[in-house]
Every structure is written in structure tokens, then in C-alpha cells.
Amino acid sequence: MPTTALSCGIGLRQPHYREIMTIQPALGFVEVHSENFFNPHDAAAQVLVQVRAVYPVSLHGVGLALGSACGLDDEHLYRLAGLVERIDPVRVSDHACFARAPWAQGGIVHANDLLPIAFTESAMQIACANIQRVQDRLKRPILIENLSSYLDFADRDYSEPQFFAELGRRSGCGLLLDINNLMVNALNASDPDPLLSVCNWIDELDRLAPPGLIGEIHLAGFSVQQELIIDDHSSPVSEPVWHAYAYALEQFGALPTLIEWDDRLPALSVLLDERGKAMTLAERISLRMSASVKHSARLYGSGP
Amino acid sequence: MNDSLPTSSTIATGTESGAAESLRQRELIAAIFSPNPVEVPSYGMAQTGCRWRAGLAAYRGNGIGHARSALREQFPTLLAMLGDDAFDTLCAYYWRSCPPRKGDLAWAGVELPDFIDTVPELQDWPWLSDCARLDWAVWQAAGAARSRLNEEDLRRLATGDPQSLYLQLAEGVRRIASYWPIVTLYQAHSDPNPDWNAVTRSLEYRQAETALAWRPPENSASAPTVMALDEVTDRWVTALINATNIETALELAGNAFDFAAWLELAVRQGWLNAVIAKE
Structure with missing residues (x-):
């Protein structure tokens, strides 16, 4: 899986197309929602080709519904494969969710949402089979993102980190670690110390994950709506998420990192500032880690 | 990548636990698209009471939010004729009555013109569905x-x-x-x-x-x-x-x-x- 150390990018959204191509800021990559570019004939497709000539593009899908027990939509996969062929993305990702299910009146419904899956063995088998189909069709491993979920299922055979570690081991997929989603889930679970809970999640993953499991990190903001924290990507990354990000970098090293912002999209400069903050943090931790590696190597007499 | 994995459909229908996954997914989707909020948690949910209601409301609101944004883009004439409030009400009614079949919101409006013909409250404006058909034709032409x-x-x-x-x-x-x-x-x-x-x-x-x-x-x-x-x-x-x-x-x-x-x-x-x- 191609990963670039200290590569930080932003989500590219339609209102920023023109500005980003005009000023061409230094970015490790840009990420787009795959489904918005499925049609090779529309105006957006032409923009993406221009963007791809300047930046590595990461394709992030929201519609494969990889955890659906009724299987995948062949047409969706066909369109994704066409897009991958046209764009040659640096990474392809989607979510550990379901969205498709049989409908009482006939046929299959697609909820167009990221609905939670149970962390059970049978859900694991379903996800593995679906992921394998996608990877076989795309001829490359994909990354699967952990969800923010507002409901979940009581049955479970795995903790969430166990589930992703095992999913990676069985299917060969990677993990797109969304730290904001971890924070949203901890807050919605009324955890007394959500940051500690997120760090514990990261620790557990670190203990269980096969090497190189994580291929990308997502950072975003959330909002409080009525009784729940909603992962709407509508605000700056929160302080606790920055702390958890720093913690994750210390465990896993520098990883491609994305600033996601979808709702109430601000000026491009705001996204670039957030991306700069992520970059600075990653650089500092990377430097500290390499210094400490050299220090321990010297202590044990095998260093330079 | 493992070559010996079974397909998801054989798991879903072939084992008791696969059937359980299938059932809990079907029930949650039914609750999300139900005409009215469902008070009793669907099969296998961890949450109950007000926490279930809040979580379900988040998913129901999310879906309608997606529909509204997509349909506003796809049906500009219909939106102008109905106005914001009536259009949004129609979107919510349509979303729950004709749930989407594809995971690409570019197709969200495919059934809306025919659906308008079935809404009694809109029968005083019999041209609305044909105007919606023309909006949809324009939307499709844009990506052809x-x-x-x-x-x-x-x-x-x-x-x-x-x-x-x-x-x-x-x-x-x-x-x-x-x-x-x-x-x-x-x-x-x-x-x-x-x-x-x-x-x-x-x-x-x-x-x-x-x-x-x-x-x-x-x-x-x-x-x-x-x-x-x-x-x-x-x-x-x-x-x-x-x-x-x-x-x-x-x-x-x-x-x-x-x-x-x-x-x-x-x-x-x-x-x-x-x-x-x-x-």
C-alpha cells in the first residue's frame, strides 16, 4: 500500500475546485468522495483529471456498504473500478458499515448512510467476502474506515480494535483510522474520560494490529445536536482529537493524514491551516521518535 | 488476499448467525425509513429508550438531509415552484416512500416525478410531475x-x-x-x-x-x-x-x-x- 511519511492532505470539495487549481498549495494528497466522480462524462470528472495531474488523489467512498449481508451492488463496484482505472489513486477506501438490505416491497434498498455493523464473527465473514470482491476487482488492497455510530448492536464476538485487526489479517485490507469517529463514539457513550477511552482503543489496536495495518488517518470536527454528538465534519478539529492524533502518531509513526470538512465548508485557507497544524504535529513527533530511536540504539551499542 | 473466502450471500443465507446479521440489518433499515419514528428498538440493538430514539433520529435526519441536498440540485424548477418548505416536506415523504436503490445520490431523484403523481396533496398542480420529468431530463443530460x-x-x-x-x-x-x-x-x-x-x-x-x-x-x-x-x-x-x-x-x-x-x-x-x- 503506497503511503508517504508526513503526507498531509485535505478533502477536495466543489466550492474549492477553482481556487485550489489556481493557487496549487503544497499538499501531500487530496481526497475526494468516489461517488461524486463516477460519471466519466460530467464536469466534475474533468476537474478531477486536472487535479490528478497536480496532486496524488485518494478515493474515499461512502457507498460500497461493505458490511451488507445481502452483498455488494455490482454496478457500484463497476463504476468504482472505472474511476480507479481513470485516476490511478494513491489509495482507495470506504467504511466498515452496511447500507443495503432487502426491502419488504421487493428489491434492495441502499440507505445512503454509514450504518453500523455488529462486531460478530458472521459480520466479519460478510465484510471479508465483500472486501475480497472489491480488492479482486480493483486489483489492489483497500482501506476500511472505522465508523462513528449513533446506534450499535449488543451482540459482539470482538472489540472494535480486535475486529479491525482481524479484518486486516483475513482480507488483506488496511485501516483508515478516523480519530474523530473514535472521539464521537466515546462522547456518545457518555464515557467519563473520552480522551483516555480513545487512547485505550489506540493501544489495543497497537497490540493487535498486523504491521502496516493503518494506511491513513482522518481528522475532522463534530457538532452537538440535541442529545448526540454528530460527526458532521462541520467545524475545526477539536482539541481532544488533536491530543488523540498525537498519541496515535506516537504509537504508529507518521501516516498520511487528511483534514475532512464537508458541512458548512469554510474558506480554503482554513482547511490549509488545519492541515498545517497536522503537518507540524506529525513532524515534531516524527523528529522526537527518530531521536529516541537513535538514543536507544546507542544505549544498546548497535546505533550509528 | 484470501482466495477461499465464501461470498457474503452464502454466509447471509447459509448459517444461523448469517441470518441474524441479515435480520438485524433489514430491521434497522426498516426503522430508518419507517413513516414514523419506531419506539421499540429494532432487532439486536444495544440502545433502548431515549438513547435509541436519539440514535434513530440521527440516522433518519441524516438520510433526509442527504436527499434534500441532492434533490434540490436535481429539481431546480420544482423547488422554485413549491418553495423551500413544501419542497423539503416532499423530499422527506419521497425518501421514506421510495427509498433509494443505489449508493450514489446522483440517482436520488429517479423516481420523484412518478411519485409526485401519487401524492394527493399535489393534484391541484397537475403539471408538477412533468416539470419534474423535465428537471430530471436536464440533470441526466448534464452528465451524458x-x-x-x-x-x-x-x-x-x-x-x-x-x-x-x-x-x-x-x-x-x-x-x-x-x-x-x-x-x-x-x-x-x-x-x-x-x-x-x-x-x-x-x-x-x-x-x-x-x-x-x-x-x-x-x-x-x-x-x-x-x-x-x-x-x-x-x-x-x-x-x-x-x-x-x-x-x-x-x-x-x-x-x-x-x-x-x-x-x-x-x-x-x-x-x-x-x-x-x-x-
Whole structure:
């Protein structure tokens, strides 16, 4: 899986197309929602080709519904494969969710949402089979993102980190670690110390994950709506998420990192500032880690 | 990657635990699209009471939010005619009554025109569904492949036998026939200074209109264009849509049809995709 150390990018959204191509800021990559570019004939497709000539593009899908027990939509996969062929993305990702299910009146419904899956063995088998189909069709491993979920299922055979570690081991997929989603889930679970809970999640993953499991990190903001924290990507990354990000970098090293912002999209400069903050943090931790590696190597007499 | 993994459908139907996954997914989706919020948690949920209601409300609201954004983009004339509040109410009603079938919101509005015909509260405005059909045609035209007509096609047209030649319309060309003045309404709602008196008169007289929507060629305006078809040209276009050979299509259009003038416009506007010779 191609990963670039200290590569930080932003989500590219339609209102920023023109500005980003005009000023061409230094970015490790840009990420787009795959489904918005499925049609090779529309105006957006032409923009993406221009963007791809300047930046590595990461394709992030929201519609494969990889955890659906009724299987995948062949047409969706066909369109994704066409897009991958046209764009040659640096990474392809989607979510550990379901969205498709049989409908009482006939046929299959697609909820167009990221609905939670149970962390059970049978859900694991379903996800593995679906992921394998996608990877076989795309001829490359994909990354699967952990969800923010507002409901979940009581049955479970795995903790969430166990589930992703095992999913990676069985299917060969990677993990797109969304730290904001971890924070949203901890807050919605009324955890007394959500940051500690997120760090514990990261620790557990670190203990269980096969090497190189994580291929990308997502950072975003959330909002409080009525009784729940909603992962709407509508605000700056929160302080606790920055702390958890720093913690994750210390465990896993520098990883491609994305600033996601979808709702109430601000000026491009705001996204670039957030991306700069992520970059600075990653650089500092990377430097500290390499210094400490050299220090321990010297202590044990095998260093330079 | 593991080659020996079973397919998801065999897991879902083949084992008791797979059936449980299938059931809990079906039930949660049914709750999300239910006409009214479901008070009893669906099968296997961890949350109960107000936490279940809040979580379900988040998913129900999310779906309708997605639908609203997509449909506003896909049906600008309908939105202008209904206004924000009524349009949003229609979106929510549509989303729950005709749940989407694809994981790509570009298709969210595919069933909306037919759905409008079934909504009793909208029957006093019988032109709404045809206006929605025209909006959808324009939306589809915007993403259609452009005309690929080339000089070889035109040479074939000049030298071939009209009995064995067929004009293939470009993918983005759409014809919408209506008993109502849908082109007048469409243009009025995209015109900064519309003549509302003319619009009202056309509705009072039930002025039937057939619309042609198309995506112009790359070197001209990129947004799809809409025009009204007169009766003669409509007979001709309908014949082409029905894959009739040129000679028969000309007969169907009648003597008043000016083929040379139409062809000049068709090439300029990107209506034609190919000239096909069949023996």
C-alpha cells in the first residue's frame, strides 16, 4: 500500500475546485468522495483529471456498504473500478458499515448512510467476502474506515480494535483510522474520560494490529445536536482529537493524514491551516521518535 | 488476499448467525425509513429508550438531509415552484416512500416525478410531475456523454441511401412530452425577468408542450439547454428516438419538415451521435 511519511492532505470539495487549481498549495494528497466522480462524462470528472495531474488523489467512498449481508451492488463496484482505472489513486477506501438490505416491497434498498455493523464473527465473514470482491476487482488492497455510530448492536464476538485487526489479517485490507469517529463514539457513550477511552482503543489496536495495518488517518470536527454528538465534519478539529492524533502518531509513526470538512465548508485557507497544524504535529513527533530511536540504539551499542 | 473466502450471500443465507446479521440489518433499515419514528428498538440493538430514539433520529435526519441536498440540485424548477418548505416536506415523504436503490445520490431523484403523481396533496398542480420529468431530463443530460459525430458520419449521410441510414441521437438528448406548458414554466423559472402573465395564460389555456433537453457540445455553453419542439419537428425526433430509418422518419415528419435546416442545427447543438448504415 503506497503511503508517504508526513503526507498531509485535505478533502477536495466543489466550492474549492477553482481556487485550489489556481493557487496549487503544497499538499501531500487530496481526497475526494468516489461517488461524486463516477460519471466519466460530467464536469466534475474533468476537474478531477486536472487535479490528478497536480496532486496524488485518494478515493474515499461512502457507498460500497461493505458490511451488507445481502452483498455488494455490482454496478457500484463497476463504476468504482472505472474511476480507479481513470485516476490511478494513491489509495482507495470506504467504511466498515452496511447500507443495503432487502426491502419488504421487493428489491434492495441502499440507505445512503454509514450504518453500523455488529462486531460478530458472521459480520466479519460478510465484510471479508465483500472486501475480497472489491480488492479482486480493483486489483489492489483497500482501506476500511472505522465508523462513528449513533446506534450499535449488543451482540459482539470482538472489540472494535480486535475486529479491525482481524479484518486486516483475513482480507488483506488496511485501516483508515478516523480519530474523530473514535472521539464521537466515546462522547456518545457518555464515557467519563473520552480522551483516555480513545487512547485505550489506540493501544489495543497497537497490540493487535498486523504491521502496516493503518494506511491513513482522518481528522475532522463534530457538532452537538440535541442529545448526540454528530460527526458532521462541520467545524475545526477539536482539541481532544488533536491530543488523540498525537498519541496515535506516537504509537504508529507518521501516516498520511487528511483534514475532512464537508458541512458548512469554510474558506480554503482554513482547511490549509488545519492541515498545517497536522503537518507540524506529525513532524515534531516524527523528529522526537527518530531521536529516541537513535538514543536507544546507542544505549544498546548497535546505533550509528 | 484470501482466495477461499465464501461470498457474503452464502454466509447471509447459509448459517444461523448469517441470518441474524441479515435480520438485524433489514430491521434497522426498516426503522430508518419507517413513516414514523419506531419506539421499540429494532432487532439486536444495544440502545433502548431515549438513547435509541436519539440514535434513530440521527440516522433518519441524516438520510433526509442527504436527499434534500441532492434533490434540490436535481429539481431546480420544482423547488422554485413549491418553495423551500413544501419542497423539503416532499423530499422527506419521497425518501421514506421510495427509498433509494443505489449508493450514489446522483440517482436520488429517479423516481420523484412518478411519485409526485401519487401524492394527493399535489393534484391541484397537475403539471408538477412533468416539470419534474423535465428537471430530471436536464440533470441526466448534464452528465451524458457528448456527441461523437464526425466527418465520416456526415460523408455517409451525404452519400448513403436514406432507406438504410439511421440517425443516432446523442446520449444527452431527451424528449419530454406534456399536456402542460413545461418549457414555458422551465424557462420562466430560470429567467431573471420572467413574463408571469404569459406563464399564467399558458397554464389557463392548458398549452401542451414537448420539451427537448440536450447537452451542448464542448466548445459551447456547458449547461444543458431546453427548447420547445413544434409538432412537425417532434414527429421527426420521435421517429429518430424509435430508431426509424431516415426515409421513413422524413415521411412521418411530413412535407413541412425542413431537414437541411434541422441538420445544420443538430450538428451545431450536438444532437447527433452517429449516422449508422444498416443493410
